[in-house]
Amino acid sequence: MKAIHDFLEANIKPNFEKGAKYEKLWPVFDGFYTFLFVPGHTTPAKGAHIRDGIDLKRTMNTVIMALVPCLLFGMWNVGYHHYNALGIDASFVDQFIFGAIKVIPMVIVSYGVGLGLEFLFCVIKGHQIEEGYLVSGMLIPLIMPVDIPLWMVAISVAFAVVIGKEVFGGTGMNIFNPALLARAFAFFAYPTYMSGDKVWINTSVQEGQAVVDGWSGATVLGELATTGTTQYSAFDAFLGLIPGSIGETSTLLILLGAGLLIFTGIGSWRIMLSAVIGGAVMGLIFNAFAGYAISPEQQAFMAVPFWQQLIFGGFAFGVVFMATDPVSGSQTEMGKYYYGFFIGFFAIMIRVFNPAYPEGIMLAILFMNTMAPLIDHYVIQANIKKRQKRLALKTAGA
């Protein structure tokens, strides 16, 4: 590392400094440079704070590490379901390789387009490259169905980066979670490729292969919404052996990622906990009032045990990786409880009451993103009032 550092400092860096040949490309150089080395900033002499080596880039990397298990499992799951649908007994490696061939191009497209646009904006505006896209770029392929055409991924990414982030002023200024915005865009723009029962499992066949008779590619939530029952067991859903967006299926591995996020203090446990409680509460309410459903399918859906609601679909993934986004979520500690609770609450409500949007967690998080500043406002006002009261009591007592 020392040798690389010295080489960069001596030979590469001067080319990009002020007045040098590639001065305009300084943000690009800086972006890559700080990938390898912690920037050399120190607290100014008059500063009152201590600067930690953990900057945004390293924070983001931790989240990506937490996502890696989901990504790898997602790749395998894609292959597993593909060969299952064709009725072929494939080895673990075959399944994984098939999935990798499908998923890796999506990751490349997501990063290529997203980072390309970010770099472009940084060079135009002449500010530092912001690392905000590192996590979004990994999240976006993980929340897309495997069969979506790559150019749709590219357009969704472009929309999320430009309209979702750059127009608000870049990383840290966005009011919506960019990854979810990309998914919402794709969902409304290309509904046939983002929902239904055809897109979640790749059934491209070669010669001599055919899809097994009576096979269905619907997700658990899709099945529940239309028939009220599902062919998958709760244990399958917990392990992740269900069709769905690439990275969202395995609750087990999401919990692993959640553990890392909570352990390193990067993801807020308050949001995760209260979202799970919110989802459970809504699930319990549905369990209690299942008799009032308007159709037998809905009744069966409402009667699904509340804990199963939490492991089906993207609920766990959204709660752990997207509701905890520090930018678009609530900032106050107290507000995080409300914010998380309503995410869980609305996610289950939307998925049960509106079969057209089985993935309620996406809309729930985007909705609460909008509400987060409001929640913060009231939390802060309440705190101010409390302290004013205390002050009044004190002065009255004295």
Next chain:
Amino acid sequence: MAEVLEKEVVEKKPVAKPKEPLFSKKNKKLLTDPFDDNNPITVQVLGICSALAITVKLQPAIVLALSVVFVMAAGNVIVSLMRNLVPNRIRIIVQLVVVASLVVLVDQVLKAFVYDVSKELAVFVGLIITNCIIMGRLEAFALGNKPWKSLLDGIGNAAGYGIILIIVAFFRELLGSGQLMGAQIIPESWYLANGGFYSNNGFMLLPPMALITVGILIWVQRARNTKLIED
């Protein structure tokens, strides 16, 4: 386009009177200002609702734009002619009556000649009455200016409004349904359903995307015309 045409007209008739020429610099500005510096939609942010509602397809957008041009130009002239006769206290009622009669006129003409479009526009022709741009111009301009100037102002503002409508509708129809004026532009063989690679962007047909398109227009306009950027 309109600006270029206007300039040519000016060169052709240099009216050399001691009075103000018909297309003096000031009068020309009345006509051209609403296209850029003072656009009713992108700068004043008025008339947004119709811009969101009827821009799914190009044809209704053009028809509505023309209707507004007519209503606004005629309304401005009539109100300007009456400006010294109408008591101040009832001026809003009078303006409403003028605009409403013009709108009914437009509505009947549309029903008679382009019935399909009229059905598509439905209530939005009637709602021209409530378009804030029209009442705004009557109040702010026609009540205090002579008919000729009011006419230019009316045409300018309505055309500035219409041009945004048409631009938004152009993109929404092209990207949302692959058509322009109802004619297929994107070849059928491109579509995924027919073995191609393309798919229409359904989001473009929903109102939020109209708002975002207007937002992008505002962005582009301000990037080009920096004096609009309020710190």
